[in-house]
Amino acid sequence: MEVAKSLYGNGLWRRNLVFLLPCLLFANLILAQSENNFIYSHGAIIRGDQSQKQIALVFTGHEYAEGGTEILNTLAEYHVKASFFFTGDFYRNPDFQHLIKKINHQKHYLGAHSDQHLLYCDWIDRDSLLIDEAVFIKDIKDNYHEMSKKGIALQESPYYLPPYEWYNDTISKWTKELNLQLINFSPGTRSNADYTHPGMSNYLSSKEIFKSIISYEEEEGLNGFILLMHVGVGPKRKDKFYDLLPVLLEQLQSKGYQFVKIDQLLRSPKIYK
Numbered sequence: 092m093e094v095a096k097s098l099y100g101n102g103l104w105r106r107n108l109v110f111l112l113p114c115l116l117f118a119n120l121i122l123a124q125s126e127n128n129f130i131y132s133h134g135a136i137i138r139g140d141q142s143q144k145q146i147a148l149v150f151t152g153h154e155y156a157e158g159g160t161e162i163l164n165t166l167a168e169y170h171v172k173a174s175f176f177f178t179g180d181f182y183r184n185p186d187f188q189h190l191i192k193k194i195n196h197q198k199h200y201l202g203a204h205s206d207q208h209l210l211y212c213d214w215i216d217r218d219s220l221l222i223d224e225a226v227f228i229k230d231i232k233d234n235y236h237e238m239s240k241k242g243i244a245l246q247e248s249p250y251y252l253p254p255y256e257w258y259n260d261t262i263s264k265w266t267k268e269l270n271l272q273l274i275n276f277s278p279g280t281r282s283n284a285d286y287t288h289p290g291m292s293n294y295l296s297s298k299e300i301f302k303s304i305i306s307y308e309e310e311e312g313l314n315g316f317i318l319l320m321h322v323g324v325g326p327k328r329k330d331k332f333y334d335l336l337p338v339l340l341e342q343l344q345s346k347g348y349q350f351v352k353i354d355q356l357l358r359s360p361k362i363y364k
Contacts, residue, residue, distance in 0.1 A: 129315070129357065133217075134263025135253075135273035139315035139356040145349050146316045147356040148173040149276065151252060152181045153208045155323025158333040159190040162322060163197060165333070169340040173199050174353040175322065176252040179206030182237035190322075191241055200352040201243050203271075205254040206233035212259045220261060227265050250274050250353050256283065256319065274353065276319035279311060280304045285332035286324045297332040301339060313348060315356065 130138040150173060166173055175194050181187055194201060209230055213219040235245050251271040266273040276283055281303040284295040
């Protein structure tokens with residue numbers, strides 16, 4: 092646990108290595124088309140049915156939420172439902188209570204993202220766990236306990252998005268034993284880099300992030316995609332990607348994409364087999 096705390100607090104590791112995650116995912120994915128046409132990696136669903144022109148917009152939150160109101164206004168303007176995965180710390184934060192109520196009221200999906208935003212496994216040696224099962228279970232249960240205070244039951248929110256979007260086969264197994272399904276973002280775009288700021292070596296401007304999404308759509312398509320962004324990224328990044336959300340929604344909707352909540356994208360009786 093001490094090792095986990097040490098790495099969890101080491102921003103340098105995160106800055107340097109999270110940048111490589113999409114590449115590592117591509118290099119190490121054990122991709123398999125399931126019988127429900129989903130794509131899995133290390134036990135997590137990372138893409139829905141590619142035969143359907145549907146996208147799930149997913150926003151995560153832990154420390155920051157400065158984009159929340161603007162994001163919700165944009166989603167309402169374009170008649171889009173999205174999914175929000177927050178840590179227990181986020182759900183407990185008094186400053187975020189109005190936003191959480193508004194998300195719930197507008198019928199978006201609210202899910203869990205770890206209680207304390209723990210780093211589960213080593214960035215280099217993915218098979219090396221930094222927590223044990225007891226810590227993992229307590230962290231998830233604490234997260235859902237905070238959600239229950241907002242009227243969100245575990246049964247209504249069975250999809251779990253791991254902190255740092257970093258996990259391994261054991262984490263997937265432990266998640267499934269709690270009757271939850273691990274999910275992660277679909278690799279291929281840089282939407283998840285919207286948290287970076289100019290002081291980081293892996294910084295990407297919002298224009299570059301936008302281009303990565305549009306280019307991938309033009310070359311590969313986004314059917315069944317789980318497109319991950321952050322509800323807030325902190326004061327060090329002035330170039331907020333959520334400012335481009337209206338034009339992104341407009342362009343993708345004009346190409347026929349339907350934006351759905353994560354439980355709609357992955358709705359299948361076969362998931363828990």
